[in-house]
Amino acid sequence: MADKIESNGGPMQIDVKLVRDLAKMLDQTNLTEIEVADGERRIRVAREPAPQAASFVATAPMAAPALASIPAPAATPAPVAAAVAPQADANAVKSPMVGTVYLASEPSAPPFVSVGDTVKAGQTLLIVEAMKVMNPITAPAAGTVKAVFVENGQPVEYDQPLIVVA
Incomplete structure (x- = not known):
């Protein structure tokens, strides 16, 4: 019609x-x-994008609750968190495309990696789905997973920091 x-x-x-x-x-x-x-x-x-929450450094395992339910620590001043973020972003693996991020190969499977895991160069860290194609995002070098900035099923933008391996 x-x-x-x-x-x-x-x-x-x-x-x-x-x-x-x-x-x-x-x-x-x-x-x-x-x-x-x-x-x-x-x-x-x-449409106008929804306002984004302030950036943060994730230090909990991937099974952590959603950001909205994490209580803010009362004794930690904001400048400390802001000082940590740029340092963490220097080693961040960024999304090569717009899509949806998946932290595991299937919903019931454990995540590919968690904070504190040691990874090898080329090891799959997560998947970004774009146009029904699953694109594995791999570790650029060997190291330890320091932070994960995304949640399973979250939409991501091009060049958005996803995970830190240092």
Whole structure:
């Protein structure tokens, strides 16, 4: 079903169901925009990204509860956390693409790595799914997992720090 919507260049046929489906897809995947092209016709649906929580350094194993349920330590001043983050990011493995991160090979499996684990160069740390393709993210060098910045099933952006191996 197509509705006529007037634009500056004259009438344009828009498939309202397609636009609604694309908007629903944005909600389901937590993406901020999606664009579809069919010949010369292009439809782009975008939304403002949700405000991000302040960055933090994860020191707990992957089975830790969600960020919202972690109580903030009362005695730790904020400048200390800010001083640790840049140092941790220097060795951070970053996402090579936009997608969804998975910390294990399947939902019932244990995570590939946890904080404190020793890893070898080339060892799988996690998976980033993009367009139904599972992309293993491997350790660039041998070391110890110092922090994990993402949760299982979380959407990630290009160049977003995922895990620190030092």
